[in-house]
Amino acid sequence: MSKLMQGIERFWREEEGAETVEWILVCGLMVAVFVVAYTALSPQIEAVFTAIANVLQGTAGDIGGGGA
Template sequence: MSKLMQGVVRFWREEEGTEVVEWALVGGLIVAVGAAVFAAIGTEVKTQLDKVLTLLGGTPS
């Protein structure tokens, strides 16, 4: 068995290695959900700010 394959097998069997991968997946999921929320509310926030700007006599972008 090659050294690379031995390293992969050892990494797979170690508890710490799989725990790090699990936490990385959880972190990635949190970032993805946060990005989706910001994208979803971003246009609404811009719309509301444009309304306020119009009320104050400015020109919305």
């Protein structure tokens, strides 16, 4: 068996190695959830930011003092 495979096997058997693998899996799952949520919600989020930008642009025009 190669030294690399022996190192990987030792890492996998050790408690710290198992804990590291668990954290990697948890992080990967979190990334997957965020990607799915972003994909599902991005049109609604974009609509909210567009509405906010439109309101702010309308308000900025009123501040200029170009009133009657």
